[in-house]
Amino acid sequence: MTALRLPILWLAGLLGLAGCSVNQPVSLYQLDSGNPAQPAQSAGMAVLLGPVLIADYLQRETLLQRQPDGSLQAATDGRWAGSLSSDIDQLLLRQVAGHLDSQRVVLAPATQGFTPDVQVLLSITRLDSGESQPAVLDAQWRLIDRRGKVRENRIIHLQEQHAGGTAAQVQAQGVLLQRLAEQLSVALKPLANQPPIADVPRKSAPAATKKVEKEKDKIPMALPIRTDMEVFRF
Secondary structure, three states, X not given: OHHHHHHHHHHHHHHHXXXXXXXXXXXXXXXXXXXXXXXXXXXOOOEEEEEEEEOHHHOOOEEEEEOOOOOEEEEEXXXXXXXXXXXXXXXHHHHHHHXXXXXXXXXXXXXXXXXXXXXXXXXXXXXXXXXXXXXXXXXXXXXXXXXXXXXXXXXXXXXXXXXXXXXXXXXXXXXXXXXXXXXXXXXXXXXXXXXXXXXXXXXXXXHHHHHHHXXXXXXXXXXXXXXXXXXXXX
């Protein structure tokens, strides 16, 4: 009986270990939006934030780890809790609204009737980190005023060191986005006092055309006079 029991117990032990590995809990992470100030001005600067475009490799729930050779691998101990793109939008919205002290900061697309002082076109091409790699953020923004003119175009590169664990990496990435929002707010503030758009002057081309036609009517026509030679009198 002893000879039969040992293989059975050994097999049960393997199954138990396999069950533990399969049921190992995976941590869920969200970006830390910090402690942005609550905006008080209901008639502050009107900002349309977005579209905010993020790199394709970030549009997933998988939390990626940057390796020393530059490659990316999926984290085994954690993943994003929901949409990373949505987390980025909300973090930037709250941070920018707090820095500008304005309740009129909205995400694109804007609702009907909302006329922004500035629209922010933002592209995030990199946001990642690794156990031995710092958190890195690469982004570019363009600021478009109410006349549709590009007032600023800037490329951003930010880095943040961390302690190495997955939680520390996610926290560092949140700090980078907070720094991005702070720099963006500094660039937005000078555009708060734009002069109003002047009325477009009416076109005067038709009137000028009529005036030219009247002057043409006043020019006498050439009349031939019969003499020894033809002479035209004006």
